[in-house]
Structure formats: C-alpha cells, structure tokens
Amino acid sequence: MQFYGALVLLITLSAACGLKCYSCTGKGCTNSVDCPPLFDRCSSIEVNGVVTKSCMSSIACGDTPLSCCQTDLCNSAISTGSSVLLMMVSSALITLFL
Template structure:
C-alpha cells in the first residue's frame, strides 16, 4: 500500500498580532519556522517583523545586510515536527565591529569605509532598480546572505544581482548614486515574506 505524502502542520501568524493559527503546509519538504527581520536606519530601528510560517529550508537563515545607513538583520528558528514553531525567532545578538572593512556609498561616491559587524564576513555590491533608475549600493553581508538560493530569492523580487566577495575592500570603490539606500532594507524585509 503506497504511503501518502506527508506535510507538516505549523503555526502561522504575521507581525501584527501573533495569534497562532494552525496551517497545513502546502508542500512536502517545508519546515515550521519562526522568522524575525529587524531593519535599522542608522541606529534607529524602523521595523521589527515577527512571523510564523511554513518555511523552505533556504528561508531558515540568520545573517545581516549592512549598507552603513541601513541594516537588516534576519534570525530564524525552524523545526521539522507538527506545530513545533511555538516560540518566536531568537533576538538578534548585539553586533560589534569584527575588523573587516568594505566600501559603502555615501552621497554620490562609493569610496567610504564601512566597518562590518557581527558575522558579516563578505563585502557586497548590488544594483537596485527603482522608478526606472538603477543605483548601486555597497556594504557588508554575512555568508548566508550570499548563498546562491538566498541571493536568488532576494534578487528575484527587487531586480538586483548581489555580488559577494571576501577580503577587505573587495567590493571596489567606483562612484555611483546612493540616494535610495534607505529603501533597500525595507524592500529586502518585504521580499523575505512575499
């Protein structure tokens, strides 16, 4: 007798009021997940999104994208048994500079130094399209944010390619416009849960 496909039952809620509702995951291979996305503009927290979902393995990441004036930190806790995502995602740890240095965009130039924090061990450069204009942004990222599946998920919705490299200042210092930096973190936050 053939076995029927088994999918998990997980708690689901959005950031508004996290009242747990049970949901059967739509496909096999999904896990129960609790995710948290924190977005900062400078030192000011601009959003704190907590959700519980049926998650794909590539959504169960922890890491950050840091563009200097904006930073997005993602934490998650995923599990593989029915209704196991009762607890929220862990708080993001306090990030202190780790000694790595990358270029960031400041005004019209991308030659300012950004001190990477926490587990940010890569320099990044990406092009963001907005209103028909393309703008380059540069900064630091943790290795999981540079992983191919994660990058594909982020770039699929904002129309950007993220180039990651390791080594101080490996994201070159060419001059570009950086007027939309404040929009990047909220866009990435939205992409993670769309």
C-alpha cells in the same frame, strides 16, 4: 629570529582586525566601514541603476543577485592596491637582504 616573531605578530594582528567594506548608495563610493563580527563578506548590488554597497553575512550571499567578496574593500570598482602588510613584508625583506 626576532624578524619572524614580528612577522607572525603582524599577520595575527591583521587577521584579528575585522573586514572593511565600502558602504554607500549611488556612484562615487568612498565611505569605508569596519564590518560587525557576523558580517564576513562585502556586497554590491545594482537595482534600477542604483548601486548599493555594504557588509553582508555569507549566508545572505547564497542564491541572490548580490555580488559578494571576502577581502578588505573588495566591493569597489576601483582597484585598492596592495595591502599595508604586503608592503611592510617586502620592505623588511629588502632591508634584511641589502
């Protein structure tokens, strides 16, 4: 029962932390930022061969050439891998059943 309580706590904490997006101009973007409260999407746009990545409001993602997504660090061309929460849950399940 304590395991489920800890799991619910971890899920709640991960949802409470804001969205993380890459924020940069040009290639080789590695700068990640925590988005402000009203910015609920990560965006990426290419204009004249220059790629710009940032946080964006879902309202601005409507009918524009922006590429928008809504998960942490999703505006990257490089795969970000599994989330920390998924790794913690799988480790806990393995520990529980082994």
